[in-house]
Every structure is written in structure tokens, then in C-alpha cells.
Amino acid sequence: xxxxxxxxxxxxxxxxxxxxxxxxxxxxxxxxxxxxxxxxxxxxxxxxxxxxxxxxxxxxxxxxxxxxxxxxxxxxxxxxxxxxxxxxx
Numbered sequence: 001x002x003x004x005x006x007x008x009x010x011x012x013x014x015x016x017x018x019x020x021x022x023x024x025x026x027x028x029x030x031x032x033x034x035x036x037x038x039x040x041x042x043x044x045x046x047x048x049x050x051x052x053x054x055x056x057x058x059x060x061x062x063x064x065x066x067x068x069x070x071x072x073x074x075x076x077x078x079x080x081x082x083x084x085x086x087x088x089x
Contacts, residue, residue: 006056008068013051022047022067024055032057034065045070 015023024034034055047070054069
């Protein structure tokens with residue numbers, strides 16, 4: 001049996017829930033609950049309110065989705081400050 005096609009839509013994160021899920025308002029004004037994909041969790045890609053994201057959804061349940069990509073925000077550098085830990089002289 002063939003795997004079903006997933007719908008990929010864009011949206012904006014507008015709420016963060018405590019269990020690792022996010023409230024996302026899609027470009028077509030629908031609101032869904034989405035969770036972070038495994039690769040994003042593995043590489044520790046953080047999402048905050050106001051981020052533009054790409055969401056995959058199954059055609060069977062259009063109220064849930066999986067965040068698969070977070071678009072880069074303008075003005076933000078490639079990474080935050082690292083280290084700052086122990087330094088031996």
C-alpha cells in the first residue's frame with residue numbers, strides 16, 4: 001500500500017504549550033496544534049512565538065501537524081554566544 005501524500009503549508013507560531021506543542025496560525029487563517037519534527041528536536045532547533053514555519057499535515061486530520069522547517073528571521077546571526085564555561089589559565 002502506498003504512503004499517503006502530506007500537505008505542506010506555511011504558518012506563524014502564535015502560542016507555545018507546555019508539552020512541546022505549538023499553536024500555529026496558517027496562512028489561510030486556520031489554527032492548528034503542531035509538534036516539532038524529530039530532526040528539529042535532534043539538532044536542537046528552537047522555535048519561539050512569531051517564527052514562520054512550514055507544517056506537514058495529513059489529509060485525514062487537518063487540525064494537527066508537524067513542524068518540519070523554521071524560516072530564518074532577518075537580523076538574527078548564525079548562532080548565539082557559546083561557551084562561557086570553565087577556562088583554565
